[in-house]
Amino acid sequence: MKLTKYGHACVRLEKNGRAIVIDPGSMTPEPDAVAGAEAVLITHEHFDHFDPEVLRGTRSTVHTCAGVARHLSGFGERVRVVRGGDHFSVAGFEVAVVGDKHHFSHPDVPPVDNVGFLVDGEVFHPGDALTVVDAPTLLLPGQAPWLTVPDMIGHLRRTAPLRAYAVHDGLLNDWGLKVLDDVLAAEAERAGADIRRLRPGESVDL
Secondary structure, eight states: OOOOSTTTTTTEEEEEEEEEOOOOOOOOOOOSSSSSSSSSEEESSSSSOHHHHHHOOOEEOOOOOOEEEEETTGGGGEEEEEOTTTTOOOOTEEEEEOOOOOOOOOTOOOOOOOOOOEEEEEEEEEESSOOOOOOOOEEEEEOOTOHHHHHHHHHHHHHHOOOEEEOOOTTOOHHHHHHHHHHHHHHHHHTSSEEEEOOOEEEEEE
16 A cells, blocks of 8 residues: 655555545645545545545545535535444445544534544544554644644554654644654654654655
């Protein structure tokens, strides 16, 4: 499986000439992120993960939570609503759906729907949640208004993946990215694991 990181929280997974994409939102500027993908998986409705106009320009099926689906009434049967505990197959990948709500982020706003996707038992994209899943490869939220460094490190240590690649980094300037890289490097050394931030357009083979 080939994993490619795109802007902010978006990743593309490719295997045997087929592809799926997770969370191509408004902070994902690269048009090739979704090109030719058979399916797009959306964790939740926030703009940095979900842009209806991106989906409108594809023929992909859309697998997502009920909170996102309510914004896609014109997409018809392309939209497949999933919930925590569901499993489905698409484009040659096996996907397990994990979790149901966004991490707590504001005292006056109830958490929106948020589903994570475990792909082929290998790669877990949690969306905006710190869901603990036994997966070799974790896509780790690297920065968010709802996330502190101790929370991020605690999540890494509870999950203890073989590999963790930071996503959700689009709000950081160069100094913030350096701080994130330094924190991840320290955890990689401590755990003896591949823990780092992938740059937009960077790929790894799993």
